[in-house]
Amino acid sequence: MRTERRRKGWQALLLALVASGCVIETAAPKGMPPIVSPEEARRGLIVGKNFRIVVLDFGAKESTDTGLERTLAAMVLTELKNDKRFAVYDGGIARRGDVLVNEENAKESADAYLTGTVTARHQDEVCLDLRLANAVSREVLFARWECAKLKAGEKEWPANTTERQKITRMAQDISRTIKKLEPAKVVSADGRMVVINKGSSDDVLRGMPAYIEDTGSSIGESAIDDVVRSLSGIKPEKSGLRAPPAIVGQLYILSVEDYRSIAILFDGERALPGDTVVFK
Amino acid sequence: MARFAVALFSLGACIPIPTPATPQAPSQPACYDLKEEKDKVAPLFLARGNEARDRALYAENQRLMGSTTTFGDAVFAVWTSELKEARDCYDRALRVLPDSYDAEMGLGIIYFLAGVRSDANGALSLYSTARQHFGRSYFLRSDQHDALLYLAFISILERRFEQANQILDHLQRVNHRPGEVMVLRGYAAELSRNPSQARQHFQKAIEVGATSSTLSYANLKLRGPQP
Numbered sequence: 134m135r136t137e138r139r140r141k142g143w144q145a146l147l148l149a150l151v152a153s154g155c156v157i158e159t160a161a162p163k164g165m166p167p168i169v170s171p172e173e174a175r176r177g178l179i180v181g182k183n184f185r186i187v188v189l190d191f192g193a194k195e196s197t198d199t200g201l202e203r204t205l206a207a208m209v210l211t212e213l214k215n216d217k218r219f220a221v222y223d224g225g226i227a228r229r230g231d232v233l234v235n236e237e238n239a240k241e242s243a244d245a246y247l248t249g250t251v252t253a254r255h256q257d258e259v260c261l262d263l264r265l266a267n268a269v270s271r272e273v274l275f276a277r278w279e280c281a282k283l284k285a286g287e288k289e290w291p292a293n294t295t296e297r298q299k300i301t302r303m304a305q306d307i308s309r310t311i312k313k314l315e316p317a318k319v320v321s322a323d324g325r326m327v328v329i330n331k332g333s334s335d336d337v338l339r340g341m342p343a344y345i346e347d348t349g350s351s352i353g354e355s356a357i358d359d360v361v362r363s364l365s366g367i368k369p370e371k372s373g374l375r376a377p378p379a380i381v382g383q384l385y386i387l388s389v390e391d392y393r394s395i396a397i398l399f400d401g402e403r404a405l406p407g408d409t410v411v412f413k
Numbered sequence: 414m415a416r417f418a419v420a421l422f423s424l425g426a427c428i429p430i431p432t433p434a435t436p437q438a439p440s441q442p443a444c445y446d447l448k449e450e451k452d453k454v455a456p457l458f459l460a461r462g463n464e465a466r467d468r469a470l471y472a473e474n475q476r477l478m479g480s481t482t483t484f485g486d487a488v489f490a491v492w493t494s495e496l497k498e499a500r501d502c503y504d505r506a507l508r509v510l511p512d513s514y515d516a517e518m519g520l521g522i523i524y525f526l527a528g529v530r531s532d533a534n535g536a537l538s539l540y541s542t543a544r545q546h547f548g549r550s551y552f553l554r555s556d557q558h559d560a561l562l563y564l565a566f567i568s569i570l571e572r573r574f575e576q577a578n579q580i581l582d583h584l585q586r587v588n589h590r591p592g593e594v595m596v597l598r599g600y601a602a603e604l605s606r607n608p609s610q611a612r613q614h615f616q617k618a619i620e621v622g623a624t625s626s627t628l629s630y631a632n633l634k635l636r637g638p639q640p
Contacts, residue, residue: 164477164630164633164634165477165529165570165600166477166566166593166596166597166600166627166630167474167477167624167626167627167629167630168470168473168474168477168522168525168526168529168563168566169559169562169590169593169624169626169627170466170467170470171518171522171557171559171563172557172559173515174514174515174518174554174557175556175557347554347556348556356579356583357561357579357580357583358552360564360576360579360580361547361548361551361552361560361561361564362548363576364544364548364564364567364568364573364576365544365545365547365548365549365551365564366544366545366548367545367548367549367552369552372549374512374549374552374553405556407556408556
């Protein structure tokens with residue numbers, strides 16, 4: 134009986150508390166500003182850091198019965214690979230009519246595609262036009278022509294040293310033209326348009342591919358680093374923090390001036406001033 | 414973790430907090446619902462954590478803005494369970510991906526929220542833990558500035574105005590969330606008993622723009638009784 138009365142008493146007390154509205158005590162003063170939801174960090178991308186070139190099947194002014202287009206493509210691919218400047222991909226050059234990669238979808242596997250055309254074919258001469266184009270913008274980064282003398286009865290590009298060296302030189306010219314440049318910095322960004330601090334005086338070319346690393350903004354703001362160290366007690370040097378910069382975007386150069394260039398961000402969420410632009 | 418649990422259950426409620434089975438309260442944290450091994454990856458843990466964190470943030474902002482002056486047990490239990498679920502998810506994400514910026518940020522906000530709800534003693538240790546997570550976030554991704562914003566907020570709550578001002582000056586220089594920065598400046602001015610300066614900051618926040626909840630707060634402050 135007594136226990137029952139005590140239980141009812143507690144129940145009544147609880148009911149009264151709940152009915153009156155249990156206001157939770159808080160350390161924060163009344164009217165505190167709202168707490169904003171954090172912005173998501175820029176998504177890291179998986180990007181090939183080398184300049185990737187896919188060699189496509191070459192075309193001809195008129196279809197040849199000797200498969201010269203395929204032979205030439207294979208020779209250029211070998212020479213490019215030997216040069217070591219680029220990561221070279223085979224676009225299925227041996228499978229005419231059933232190609233794996235073409236100009237349309239080259240951007241899925243490479244930064245640029247290399248193709249050519251047999252532009253002239255005479256009794257004693259065969260000529261080739263070679264071009265390398267950005268896989269996204271299709272801007273031609275490099276174009277060159279070359280002819281080889283044919284002996285009587287010869288239908289292929291001659292395999293002798295002199296004529297083969299012409300192909301080697303063309304491949305070497307590609308790496309000489311598209312140099313591996315020192316990284317640049319993002320100066321400003323407006324949506325997809327990104328301004329970077331290097332231009333033609335640094336050998337930047339229209340159509341060059343690059344990627345951006347998230348080193349933007351407060352890097353080097355040592356005063357703020359010190360404030361954060363003192364507030365959080367975190368010492369990044371000791372705890373091995375400072376994760377390596379993530380790749381957060383890919384871009385290609387749209388226009389070049391002497392000391393700056395404008396690029397288009399075609400992959401990634403956004404660029405920030407201070408981000409590092411790494412040319413491929 | 415134990416500190417977190419103790420703090421959560423000593424949040425200064427006037428009665429011991431029961432754990433009633435309410436329709437909104439999940440009986441088991443959803444992070445543990447990820448049964449498939451292929452789903453146990455950091456992005457999913459983070460996504461679950463972020464959902465729960467944002468629900469808790471929403472509830473807390475409603476309370477801070479005065480929409481919920483009284484807080485019943487059931488609502489509080491939901492809020493608590495959201496925080497616990499978010500914490501579990503972020504902890505799991507960190508086990509998979511030890512240098513996850515998002516998980517560190519998420520944990521920072523959770524301890525910050527728990528600190529805001531806690532009594533003065535509990536808040537001290539919760540804010541300290543939040544500061545560590547925000548510090549790690551900052552050093553992991555210094556291109557993201559939100560960790561600094563929260564560190565400034567905590568510094569103001571802890572009356573470390575000098576450090577808060579240093580951070581807010583920096584955020585203003587890089588033009589990160591200018592409205593929120595002005596509101597925090599206003600709040601700091603209020604706490605420093607400088608109401609006229611506070612009003613200037615709130616006015617400036619409205620001019621430069623901010624998230625809707627921050628703007629509502631600034632408007633509320635300007636419409637409120639004159640100091």
